[in-house]
Amino acid sequence: MRRHTLLIDADDTLWENNVFFEKLIEDFISFVEPCGYPRAFIRHVLNETERKNIRQHGYGVRSFGRSLEETYLQLAGEKVQHETLARIHGRVVDLERTPPQIMDGVPDTLAYLVQKHRLILFTKGEPAEQAAKVQRSGLQGFFEAIEIVPEKDQATYHGLVHKHKIVKTQGWMIGNSPRSDINPAVRVGLNAVYIPHANTWELEHEPVVSGSGKLMILPAFRELRTHF
Numbered sequence: 001m002r003r004h005t006l007l008i009d010a011d012d013t014l015w016e017n018n019v020f021f022e023k024l025i026e027d028f029i030s031f032v033e034p035c036g037y038p039r040a041f042i043r044h045v046l047n048e049t050e051r052k053n054i055r056q057h058g059y060g061v062r063s064f065g066r067s068l069e070e071t072y073l074q075l076a077g078e079k080v081q082h083e084t085l086a087r088i089h090g091r092v093v094d095l096e097r098t099p100p101q102i103m104d105g106v107p108d109t110l111a112y113l114v115q116k117h118r119l120i121l122f123t124k125g126e127p128a129e130q131a132a133k134v135q136r137s138g139l140q141g142f143f144e145a146i147e148i149v150p151e152k153d154q155a156t157y158h159g160l161v162h163k164h165k166i167v168k169t170q171g172w173m174i175g176n177s178p179r180s181d182i183n184p185a186v187r188v189g190l191n192a193v194y195i196p197h198a199n200t201w202e203l204e205h206e207p208v209v210s211g212s213g214k215l216m217i218l219p220a221f222r223e224l225r226t227h228f
């Protein structure tokens with residue numbers, strides 16, 4: 001294959017991310033359950049609060065922490081306990097300090113791909129937080145550019161194509177999220193590689209659409225080797 005531009009997602013593509021959030025959410029629900037609500041309802045209120053806060057404050061651990069706190073305050077009402085608030089806050093701080101856990105086969109696969117293709121890391125989130133994760137991952141050397149945006153939508157894909165002069169037929173977005181990686185990329189005419197992750201965040205779920213480009217579905221990151 002001739003030289004292509006590979007746009008590569010980070011969270012839940014290069015390293016584990018959502019699994020740590022899910023673990024915290026499970027514990028959070030256990031903290032809130034004594035207020036007298038079913039677990040599924042607590043999760044639903046949290047999801048709605050997250051949607052609202054993402055619109056106002058963007059993605060990231062702090063926005064998430066704010067959502068947990070607001071959900072607890074809303075559901076606990078008169079029963080609010082300061083120890084529970086402190087516990088939630090402590091867990092969010094721990095989450096922010098969790099080092100990225102690189103997924104199986106990722107460094108070797110990037111080392112192989114970079115010899116043949118141009119690699120650009122493309123992630124959404126809070127800029128300082130995402131930049132720190134990239135730094136701690138030790139993977140930044142494989143990428144010609146690190147692009148961190150507030151939202152991965154058609155407009156940001158257009159911007160990226162323009163900025164890096166990507167020939168769309170030779171550009172691929174590789175990631176785990178139908179909503180942020182696959183659908184907007186194919187809608188602007190790029191190709192995409194969908195690598196599903198069992199722990200993809202609920203708010204990223206969406207049916208995969210088809211576009212003018214190619215769509216490949218692979219079971220693991222290391223499989224990119226056989227196609228590129």
Ligand SMILES: [Mg+2]
Pocket residue numbers: 009010011012013175176177
């Ligand atoms: Mg991802």
